[in-house]
Amino acid sequence: MTSIEPLSGSSSIIDILDPADDRIAAFRDVRERDLTRSGQFIAEGAVVLDQILASRRFRPVSLLVLRERLDGLSARLSALPAYVPIYRAEREVFDRIAGFPVHRGVMALAEPVLASGEADVEAALEATLESRGNIVVACGLSNHDNMGAIFRNAAAFGAGAVILDERACDPLYRKAIRVSVGTVFTVPFVRWGSAAEIAERLSSMGYECLALTPNAADALRDIRDIRPRALFLGAEGDGLEDSVMSRCRPVRIEMAPGLDSLNVATSAALVLHHLAFPARS
Template identity: 35%
Template sequence: MASFLTVTSATDPRLADYTRLRDVNLRRSLEAEHGLFLAEGEKVIRRAIAAGHPVRSLLMASRWTAPLADVLDSVDAPVYVADDATLEGVTGFPVHRGALASLERLPLPPLAAVLRDARRVLVLEDLVDHANVGSIFRCAAALGVDAIVLSPRCADPLYRRAVKVSMGAVFAIPYARMTNWHDDLGELRAAGFTLLALTPDQAATPMDKAAMGDRAALLLGSEGDGLTSHWLDEADERVCIPMSPGAMSAGVDSLNVTAAAAIACHALLRR
């Protein structure tokens, strides 16, 4: 059972896990150093704990202790209770969802483990924006993608904003991180996956018409530049989402990566 501790100072050292949530660089080093991540809001906290992440502590406004009572009963960690001004002083912005948890990361499974029983997977190459990563996880989970593979440099799905935008879907879908950007697509091919590279190039095969076979992996590139030429070349087929000819001539000629991912995942899962 959790122990409740009232805190009244935003500089209380016991709240160090929650310091300055808007400072991306500070948070990256803090989270990496301690192997922690943050979950925000009742629903996401529940999902993170249900996924087996050990709880380091919780921090919340007193109004949240009752709705989370069953969770707090089940964990053995301090629960820091603070008023809204103290919360904002710690985090650097108003905490609308009123409850935060600091949790321990778990070792990611190896690539082979997440591929073993999967038929439809996404492979994300070097996405930079955490909100995009969270949005793609949410969409992939809802539509039924079996697993997600991240390139070595792809943004972290457990970074606070990714967790939040995913609505906790980062805990619902198995994922692994490649160790070798150059060679690891070979592991997917060896496992029998057809590799489909999504590109804005309208000369590619429309996603709806792509031959997928029993196992298929959809490769999605980074926000600015899309897939690298190496991954485009490694793919079995280049696929696209057909754009309106009128839009192309008006210069409105691309979808953002989350919209493209949503449409492509839907096509990937329809068959």
């Protein structure tokens, strides 16, 4: 009972009438699933899909699209490679597949093109050193909203790469992808070892490692020279271990008296903006 019709481009559109259809198994109960073991992941929304198509590190495997959204997406969809099937479903079937009412109406199953992003990141780190730019190191962050927001801010202020320590959560988790507005697909990232090892390695490459701490002598606006820097971010609450802090230059974000409460991704935005666009003197 499935009709298949060619798109104006090259992919085929396949109607899905049964939520139990095996071909859309990856999209089923998407909130409960963790596909990360297979290396594949689900991305939602047209903007995020654009970022996957713009990335050379990830590729779409298949799409699930709400029937009524198909026309609005046709320009994007005709840019898809021919091997990517587009599954189309009515709202009722779509929501039953996803397991909740989906607003965006387009989901992509995607996967990394390279087994590891290591080479890509090495190139990004070299380029960032060369241009005296900045990178971000996310240590022990367990909140996917914060992880996504860190990528969004890294992209906004041109950070060259994001390095994850062994404990940081997965940027390709559904919620992180959504909050990042798809920038997890365009900002190169890689997972290295412990935060202290990362600080060691980046320092030896020529990066100045920065860490935020309310008691630092230097405020953000005291940092006025331009050089390659790595901003270390710890989990809200726990912060960074001493073994990492001792390898970093401490810096503080000035706040109203009596307050020391700022979201970790917001802190990253303040530092990255300042480093990328220092005040004119």
